[in-house]
Amino acid sequence: MSKQYNIGVIKGDGIGPEIVDEAIKVLDAVAAKEGIAFNYSEYLMGGVAIDATGVPLPQETIDGALKSDAVLFGAIGGPKWDNLERHLRPESGLLALRKALNAFANIRPAIVYDELVNASTLKPEVVQGVDLIVVRELTGGIYFGEPKGREGDKAYNTMVYTIPEIERIAKVAFEIAMKRGKKICSVDKANVLDVSQLWRETVERIAKDYPEVELSHMYVDNAAMQLIRNPKQFDVILTGNIFGDILSDEASMLSGSIGLLPSASTGGPTGVYEPIHGSAPDIAGQGIANPIATIASASMMIRFELGLEAAADRIDNAIKKALAEGYRTGDLAAFDAKTVCNTQEMGDVIARFAAE
Ligand code: IPM
Numbered sequence: 001m002s003k004q005y006n007i008g009v010i011k012g013d014g015i016g017p018e019i020v021d022e023a024i025k026v027l028d029a030v031a032a033k034e035g036i037a038f039n040y041s042e043y044l045m046g047g048v049a050i051d052a053t054g055v056p057l058p059q060e061t062i063d064g065a066l067k068s069d070a071v072l073f074g075a076i077g078g079p080k081w082d083n084l085e086r087h088l089r090p091e092s093g094l095l096a097l098r099k100a101l102n103a104f105a106n107i108r109p110a111i112v113y114d115e116l117v118n119a120s121t122l123k124p125e126v127v128q129g130v131d132l133i134v135v136r137e138l139t140g141g142i143y144f145g146e147p148k149g150r151e152g153d154k155a156y157n158t159m160v161y162t163i164p165e166i167e168r169i170a171k172v173a174f175e176i177a178m179k180r181g182k183k184i185c186s187v188d189k190a191n192v193l194d195v196s197q198l199w200r201e202t203v204e205r206i207a208k209d210y211p212e213v214e215l216s217h218m219y220v221d222n223a224a225m226q227l228i229r230n231p232k233q234f235d236v237i238l239t240g241n242i243f244g245d246i247l248s249d250e251a252s253m254l255s256g257s258i259g260l261l262p263s264a265s266t267g268g269p270t271g272v273y274e275p276i277h278g279s280a281p282d283i284a285g286q287g288i289a290n291p292i293a294t295i296a297s298a299s300m301m302i303r304f305e306l307g308l309e310a311a312a313d314r315i316d317n318a319i320k321k322a323l324a325e326g327y328r329t330g331d332l333a334a335f336d337a338k339t340v341c342n343t344q345e346m347g348d349v350i351a352r353f354a355a356e
């Protein structure tokens with residue numbers, strides 16, 4: 001019997017189902033070659049869950065995710081659910097899933113594929129060779145801090161971090177840095193915020209256990225500027241929840257299309273792997289979305305969560321080959337395309353190359 005892995009699948013809203021289907025196609029192509037098998041169980045989250053059950057994250061989805069070896073997720077949200085109260089919106093489902101899975105470490109690589117160096121809005125010489133990872137704390141900070149609320153004419157949220165929360169995310173960043181360029185830039189606002197001073201002190205302390213890693217600190221405003229000025233100076237960026245939210249969107253655009261980059265939310269019993277882009281309701285159902293970010297997320301999932309290095313290499317190499325041979329979905333059609341393809345055709349090409 002081949003080795004079996006149980007994958008929880010949350011397709012979500014908008015383009016979610018279309019792109020996740022292509023990732024599954026590629027996973028199955030690789031499984032056949034590697035003599036393994038993936039079993040998929042689908043769960044609802046986001047708008048589709050609201051429509052079917054009244055809540056964005058049904059208990060069944062949490063239970064299903066917890067018993068899966070890993071979760072592959074598409075995207076959630078759309079105009080249909082924009083006017084609901086905050087706790088009933090699709091996004092609340094995602095935040096609650098992260099919390100339920102204790103997925104405190106969000107890993108967002110930004111790499112610039114050589115073939116697409118012209119797709120960036122920045123000059124090719126600025127972005128060529130960019131290969132950085134944002135390590136974002138995901139279950140704390142101002143997203144979850146108490147107290148929060150509204151009273152009369154004011155509204156408030158609280159940015160809170162405890163030492164253990166900072167230590168555990170810092171360790172994740174240092175471990176990643178050890179396997180890469182051995183450089184960490186910790187991003188905070190320690191010139192203004194108490195919570196950032198604690199962040200900085202704690203990261204400094206953890207750094208003592210990793211003498212090989214070169215640690216620097218940057219204020220978040222400067223980091224936002226440096227990412228555009230000279231992104232190649234970064235290897236691993238370690239930061240808190242909201243700064244990481246903002247900086248990872250910024251970093252993603254170095255690569256030219258938000259449709260290319262994967263992410264992982266890990267640290268707890270089951271990790272969630274998803275493209276960094278959203279549900280793109282404007283193009284949903286047309287079969288034109290770029291599935292590469294989701295396919296790359298599937299690769300990250302089997303590499304980091306399941307330890308399937310050879311299978312993951314197959315997928316990563318297949319993506320590179322598809323781009324090198326000029327296959328492009330519409331979002332990148334203007335950049336050295338030889339064959340413009342739809343979502344399914346891109347999935348087919350990558351699945352074929354991955355099985356070679
Ligand atoms: C992200 C998203 C989410 C976040 C939203 C949808 C809640 O922007 O994954 O970056 O802010 O974390």
Ligand code: MN
Nearest residue numbers: 245246248249
């Ligand atoms: Mn975001």
